[in-house]
Amino acid sequence: MGQTWPVSTTGSPDPARPTSAASPYIELDRERWRALARTAPLPLTQADVEKLRGLGDPIDLPEVDVVYRPLTALLEDYIAATRERARRTAEFLGLGQGAERVSTPFVVAVAGSVAVGKSTTARLIAHLLARFEATPSVALVTTDGFLLPNRVLEERGLTARKGFPESYDRRALLDFVAAVKSGAPRVEAPVYSHRVYDVVPGASVVVERPDVLVLEGLNVLQPAPRGRRGASGSQAPSALAVSDFIDFSIYVDADPLDIRRWYLDRFLTLKRTAFTEPGSYFQRFAAIPDDIALAAASEVWESVNLTNLRENIAPTRGRATLVLDKGPDHRMRRVLLRKA
Numbered sequence: 490m491g492q493t494w495p496v497s498t499t500g501s502p503d504p505a506r507p508t509s510a511a512s513p514y515i516e517l518d519r520e521r522w523r524a525l526a527r528t529a530p531l532p533l534t535q536a537d538v539e540k541l542r543g544l545g546d547p548i549d550l551p552e553v554d555v556v557y558r559p560l561t562a563l564l565e566d567y568i569a570a571t572r573e574r575a576r577r578t579a580e581f582l583g584l585g586q587g588a589e590r591v592s593t594p595f596v597v598a599v600a601g602s603v604a605v606g607k608s609t610t611a612r613l614i615a616h617l618l619a620r621f622e623a624t625p626s627v628a629l630v631t632t633d634g635f636l637l638p639n640r641v642l643e644e645r646g647l648t649a650r651k652g653f654p655e656s657y658d659r660r661a662l663l664d665f666v667a668a669v670k671s672g673a674p675r676v677e678a679p680v681y682s683h684r685v686y687d688v689v690p691g692a693s694v695v696v697e698r699p700d701v702l703v704l705e706g707l708n709v710l711q712p713a714p715r716g717r718r719g720a721s722g723s724q725a726p727s728a729l730a731v732s733d734f735i736d737f738s739i740y741v742d743a744d745p746l747d748i749r750r751w752y753l754d755r756f757l758t759l760k761r762t763a764f765t766e767p768g769s770y771f772q773r774f775a776a777i778p779d780d781i782a783l784a785a786a787s788e789v790w791e792s793v794n795l796t797n798l799r800e801n802i803a804p805t806r807g808r809a810t811l812v813l814d815k816g817p818d819h820r821m822r823r824v825l826l827r828k829a
C-alpha cells in the first residue's frame with residue numbers, strides 16, 4: 490500500500506532511456522502511433538465490434554482502432570518477412586518448394602505484470618490477426634496451464650509464490666513452445682482454472698500448427714534458469730528459454746500504482762461475480778465486507794504480485810520487441826519498438 494515505485498526504478502533500466510544516449514528502441518508517442526491507424530488495413534467491422542464486446546473486457550473500441558489495428562498490421566509485416574526468409578532459406582538449401590519445410594507457426598508473446606492487461610491484449614491481438622488473409626488460424630495459449638498443481642506447490646513451500654518462475658513446470662512449457670516451433674502437427678498445453686485456482690487435471694488445449702500462436706504469461710521473457718552443474722562439473726544442457734522460440738514479444742507496461750488499482754478493481758468485480766459461483770476457490774471472499782476483502786487482496790498484491798513484478802517480470806522488459814506503455818486509464822501513452 491502507498492507503494493511509490495517510479496517506472497524508471499524497477500531494477501532494470503527503462504528501455505527507452507538507457508544510461509547511454511542511444512536506445513535500442515524507437516519511441517512513438519500516442520499521436521505518432523495513432524496517425525498510423527489512418528493507413529492501417531482492415532478497419533473494424535460490425536461483426537468485429539460484436540465479437541470484441543463478447544470477449545468480456547471493457548474495451549474502448551476507438552482505442553482498439555488506434556492501438557491494435559496498427560499493431561496487428563505491423564505484426565503481419567513481420568510474419569510476411571519471416572515467411573519470406575523461410576522461403577529463401579528453403580531455396581538456399583535446395584529444398585524445392587519447401588517453404589513449408591522450414592516455416593513454422595509465428596509465435597507472438599505477451600508479457601507483463603499480473604493485472605496489467607495481458608489477457609485483454611492477447612485476446613485482441615488473436616482476434617485481429619485472424620482477420621488477415623495470410624493468418625486465418627490463430628491459437629491463444631496462456632502459460633498459467635504450466636503452473637505446478639497446488640499440491641506440488643504446497644510440497645515445495647511455494648504456495649505464496651504462484652506466478653514466480655519456480656512455480657511453473659518450466660521444462661513442460663519449454664517443450665511445448667519448442668514443439669510448436671518445430672512444426673509439430675499437434676501439441677497439447679495444460680489448462681488452469683481461475684475458478685478453482687488450480688491446474689485442471691486431464692484438461693488440455695490443442696494447438697495444431699496454426700499460422701500464429703499467441704502465448705501470454707508473466708514469465709515468457711524470462712531467461713533460462715541457471716543450469717545446475719552435473720557430477721562431472723559440466724553444465725547441464727538446460728540453457729534454452731521460452732524466449733528462444735518467440736518471434737515477436739510485447740511487454741505491456743504501466744505504473745505499478747495503476748496496476749495495483751486495476752488488480753483491486755478486478756478483485757472487487759470478481760467478488761461480486763465469479764467468487765459467488767459454487768466451487769470458486771475464493772467463495773469465502775464473496776460474503777465478507779469489501780474493505781476486509783480488499784485488505785487481504787492488497788496484501789497478496791504487495792507480497793506476491795508486486796514482488797514478482799519487481800524481481801522477475803520488469804527486469805525482462807528490455808528483452809521485448811515492443812513495449813506498450815499504458816496510462817492510468819488503460820490508454821496507450823507510447824509504443825517502443827526495437828530497432829531492426
Ligand SMILES: Nc1ncnc2c1ncn2[C@@H]1O[C@H](COP(=O)(O)OP(=O)(O)O)[C@@H](O)[C@H]1O
Nearest residue numbers: 546547602603604605606607608609751755819
Ligand atoms: N484496454 C482496457 N480498457 C479497460 N480495462 C482494461 C483494459 N485492459 C485491461 N483492462 C482491465 O484491467 C484488468 C486487468 O486486465 P487483464 O487483461 O485481466 O490482466 P492480466 O491478464 O495482465 O492479469 C481487468 O479488469 C481488465 O478488464
Ligand SMILES: CC(C)(COP(=O)(O)O)[C@@H](O)C(=O)NCCC(=O)O
Nearest residue numbers: 603631632633651652705706707793
Ligand atoms: C495465474 C497467474 C499466476 C498468472 O499466470 P500466467 O498465465 O501469467 O502464467 C496469476 O493470475 C495468479 O493467479 N497469481 C497468484 C496471485 C494472485 O492470486 O493474485
